[in-house]
Amino acid sequence: MHKQPKLTRFNENVLSKYQIYNSIFMTLPFDTITKTGVLLPLFHDICKEGFSNRQNPSEIVENFFKTYQKNPSEKEKINLLFKFIQYIERQVVLFDAIEDAAFPIVNNMDGIGTLRNSKEIADQENKKEALKKHLEDFKIRVVLTAHPTQFYPGTVLGIITDLTEAIQNNDLLLINQLLAQLGKTQFFKHEKPTPYDEAVSLIWYLENVFYHSISQVFNYIQSNIFDNQKINNDIINLGFWPGGDRDGNPFVTTEITLNVAKRLKQTILRNYYRDIRRLKRKLTFNGIEQLISEIENMLFENSVNPPVNTLITLEEFKEKLEQIKGVLISKHQSLYLEDIDDIINKVHLFGYHFATLDIRQDSRIHQNVFAEIVTTLQKKGSNLFPENYAELSENEQLKILSEVSDNIDISIFKDEMVTKTLGSIKAIETIQQNNGERGANRYIISNNQTAINVMETFAMFNLCGFEHNITADIIPLFETVDDLTNAPDIMEKLYTNSAYLKHLKSRNNKQTVMLGFSDGTKDGGYLMANWSIFKAKEFLTEISRKHGIKVIFFDGRGGPPARGGGKTHQFYASLGPTIEDEEIQLTVQGQTISSNFGTLDSSQFNIEQLLSAGISNELFSNANHIMTKNETEVMNDLALTSYEAYVNFKNHPKFMPYLEHMSTLKYYGKTNIGSRPSKRSESKELNFADLRAIPFVGSWSQLKQNVPGFYGVGTALKKYEDAGEFEKLKHLYHHSDFFKTLIGNSMMALSKSFFALTEYMAKDEEFGDFWKIIYNEYETSKRLILKLSDYEELMQGNKVGKASITIRENIVLPLLTIQQFALLKIQEIQKQENPDADLLKVYEKMVTRSLFGNINASRNSA
Structure with a gap:
């Protein structure tokens, strides 16, 4: 074939x-x-x-x-x-x-980047034991988000x-x-979906695709790499944002969060029930029938009517399945052993939670919420915060935030945002009681700019009854170029805070840090955003290792290259030893879910590609993954040159008017595809800072100009051509997989551009010159990328x-x-x-x- x-x-x-x-x-x-x-x-x-x-x-x-x-x-x-x-x-x-x-x-389902291929290479290089050891710790986490880039x-x-x-x-x-x-x-939706509707739509993929593809991949690893021995690591995790992501979605309530968690639990129980029923038809033997009937009845009752609450603990459930397995081995010649192993593995992977529901909120909301909490508590006569708290220095505030603890009554607060924010933290506790700790154990702070942003969240957990036993990871999200530059200093402050360090010890000395591509590209252009993230990862790795902390990077990626997409597995495989890579965590959204994970085949293939990217980085390292000092200097210079070009372009007086009057930007809000507003504030005036990355990138895409995927790249490459130093770039292209991957993804953005569509704008009195600026950068980027790659046409290698x-x-x-x-x-x-x-x-x-x-x-x- x-x-x-x-x-x-x-x-x-x-x-x-x-x-x-x-x-x-x-x-x-x-x-x-x-x-x-x-x-x-x-x-x-x-x-x-x-x-x-x-x-x-x-x-x-x-x-x-x-x-x-x-x-x-x-x-x-x-x-x-x-x-x-x-x-x-x-x-x-x-x-x-x-x-x-x-x-x-x-696609060759056994070819390069698949697990079979990785196993064969490991066998050839006598690295099977090293491969097993790596898989005992390594994980990938695919996080489904409700960001509206899919219109079906x-x-x-x-x-x-x-x-x-x-x-x-x-x-x-x-x-x-x-x-x-x-x-x-x-195709058209007459009403916007609610966040709960969005969750139900995405749970369809969990139930019909991921439930099967993830377990198939895990079963393959167990039987072919671990020789059917038990694996303690779950290797593949699922994350879930609809119903938990409050950042900019004012329609998410605590009730919705709890209902989504219930729905996730019901769905996984229903899937287990179907599997157990199928298994019951096969396991018609003495000593097993009674056990399997008990499990079947329990799963049915609790998936159809959760309030009956007759569910045994997850550990007891696993023990019963292991009991059945033991009887099959000892008394029935291991008949249908693969089937029972499959269910045991699924319970190991998905527990009672199916996917971890992440909570996310913006630091600017937190600041307002926290100021309100302090004021209200002071008025109520509490001595948790001193009168002059707001005037204190950062270090003094950090000290107070480290020590504060209580179990405050949320009803004392009159501000709706305070009750929503504290309600979401209380919801984490409720979900953990119902779905297990993995049901909700991550709180993401977007637009994180200071150590205070993290410690305010830390303090809110301790004020909500966690009392310095926080069973959740607090995850700062750094996205703009400035935030990425400041990230190492912020983390250093946290690592040297004894209360926060104690919290990290209780979380296995691991700190997850989220890095976002979308707003980074919007803020600093394509090359600068990607290079800033790469450098931030290197610095964060170094500083975390110094403090004995394992940093886990969680990448906020979108579909198109302008939002960190493109050939994702190639990107991960190109990272060198200077970047911590024990886990690969990334967001998947919109049409990327249906295109990369929409069928059993594509889902299995892409999960394996991600796993293999991590494996090859650790086991089969490549000299092209390590940049020399000279190569780093060239990459840095390219990023700065492109950044300057992009910022000048972004600050052009016609930039916002062009998007507003010549693109489809204002029509995104009318499509009813997502529950959240298409911009962050409610002001009538269009403000760059309020623009969400999806309508921003999407509007350029509709114009077939794809600016965020290439603008500044041509200018940066031309600097070297003009100086007669283009050979330096060719060397970088052939010796750095990271740079090669960036250029390959930029090629994709250029391939999807079609300037003939809007050529009429060149004659427009108001916007003609601005259109020409974009077109000239497109032409320069295309010409020099072809020259760099020695291609006759874009994407010649794909x-x-x-x-x-x-x-x-x-x-x-x-x-x-x-x-x-x-x-x-x-x-x-x-x-x-x-x-x-x-x-x-x-x-x-x-x-x-x-x-x-x-x-x-x-x-x-x-």
């Missing part, structure tokens, strides 16, 4: 099948407008031809109607364009399903799953029915990735054209003396609706 080149396998199993099924799809009658399926390919050709002839989107759309329609009315034109949008977003779904179905054929409602995700299976089975009749169902299923991008960009070309046409119409209407408010609404809806397909088509960004 894998003897043919990968690109050939892709063309035969993805491209050819898409062409066949798409032709069936285009003939299905979905609506009152017949011929939509016939007209769309014609419109596609007109778009392609129009852009190559440098026409603007308005000219292209008008040209289409002139050529193929007899004097259509405005209403008929609008109706047809909406029908095109509906067809195209469904073509994207079809392509997703075909690509998912072909995943195990296109649950009904459509269900169709993708069924369609993928039907395509794998070549079931033409079922494919036909599913395509017809797809045509009639709504032909399948490039082919997938090309097809997806081709599918959405008419959609992008319609979106830009609608934006131009809006500008036209707004300039009129008496603007037609109803027509304006229609075109605004057209822009919003065309966001969906464009974003969903970008799922291969990671």
Whole structure:
């Protein structure tokens, strides 16, 4: 199967099948407008031809109607364009399903980066014992977040799953029915989901994908690397943010947090129940039937009706399963031993919690909350805080925060944010009682700028009854370039605080630190954000080792390279020994969940890739992972040069007006895809600091300009070309896997750019010069990246990735054209003396609706 080149396998199993099924799809009658399926390919050709002839989107759309329609009315034109949008977003779904179905054929499931491959290399190099030792401590943690970068409602995700299976089975009749169902299923959500709805949507992946793929990977490790011996380490952890992430999501309440934790527990019990029922049909032997029936009844009762609360402890549950295993071995010739081992491993991996619910809040909220706590307690006559607390120095405040302890009554506080914040800490205790400690044992402080931010959280736990026995990790999140630079000093202050150090001792001397790519890129540009994180990790590793603390890095990554995405496993495999790597923890969100972990095959493959990245870094180290002093200096200079270019660009007076008036930024909030607002504050004025990274990166993506993925890279490379020192960069590219990975991910951002779409903006009176600045940086970045890599075309080394991008960009070309046409119409209407408010609404809806397909088509960004 894998003897043919990968690109050939892709063309035969993805491209050819898409062409066949798409032709069936285009003939299905979905609506009152017949011929939509016939007209769309014609419109596609007109778009392609129009852009190559440098026409603007308005000219292209008008040209289409002139050529193929007899004097259509405005209403008929609008109706047809909406029908095109509906067809195209469904073509994207079809392509997703075909690509998912072909995943195990296109990707070698036993090839480079898989566990089988790692095991074979370890065997060849006599490192099997070292591999076992490494896996006794090493972990990966995949954390699902509800960040809204996916526009598919649950009904459509269900169709993708069924369609993928039907395509794998070549079931033409079922494919036909599913395509017809797809045509009639709504994509648009009329109401925003609640945080609980988001949680339920993501729990679908836990139940239907991760439950199976993670246990399969663990079972493989146990049987093939540990020779069926028990592994004490769980190796693969799951994290969960919906319902716990309060940062900027004002709709998350303590009640929602507790309900999500309940739902997670119910779901894992239901999965265990299904497995036990299947096992019961096989284990029909004396001495086992009674035991397994007891477990079955207990799981059923508690998954259907949690208040009955007849669940035995997790340890007792494991003991009963081990008892069954013992009887099978001693009395029944180990029949169905693999099946009981599988359930034992699942209970070991998922406990009663399924995934750890992380709590997250912004440090600026904490500061306000804490000031309110201090004032209220002082008014109530408490002597926990002195009268002049707010005027004290940082060191004096740190001393008080280290010592304070109580079990305060939350009801004494009148401020809603105080009760919500303290309520979330109390909720951690409740969840731990119900789901076990792993149910919720991490509190993340975003926008962490000082040691005080961490110690205020530490003090809030101790005021909520934990009394210096905090059964949770307090995790600072450093994201902006300044925060990343200050991170080592902040951690040094914490490591030298005796109360905090005592807390770390109770947490196995481990400190998790979260580093965020999204706001880092938004703040400092692509190269600087990635280099700042790399340097911060090196300094934090050094300082933590000095204090005898094992630092664990938790990466806040998004899908596109601009948000830390791209080829994630290559990124981890490129880190050298100067960075602590006992655990790989990363966030996964939106379309990255469905593209990397949406099916059993893709999920298993990508989990193995992450595990292998950690294994290869530790066991099969490569000289290209260690930067020399000269290479570090070059990398530092590139980052600073690109940073300067990006900051100048960001400070350009037209930067914010351009995003506001020429992009789709303000339409993100109207899509109803996520529960949270698209910006942090409620002010009407658009402020850069309030912009969330997702709409920010997404707006550039919709314009097909992808600025955050390349801006400043070209300028930095050009500095060396101009100085006649380009060979230094070539040396760095060939000797540093880290730099090579960064450039490869930037190539992806450039590959998805298409400036012909917005070339008309070059003539705009207000924004023409600004558009040219972006275009010139794109051209410089593209030219010099090709020169650096000795490639003829972008992504030459990743032909399948490039082919997938090309097809997806081709599918959405008419959609992008319609979106830009609608934006131009809006500008036209707004300039009129008496603007037609109803027509304006229609075109605004057209822009919003065309966001969906464009974003969903970008799922291969990671």
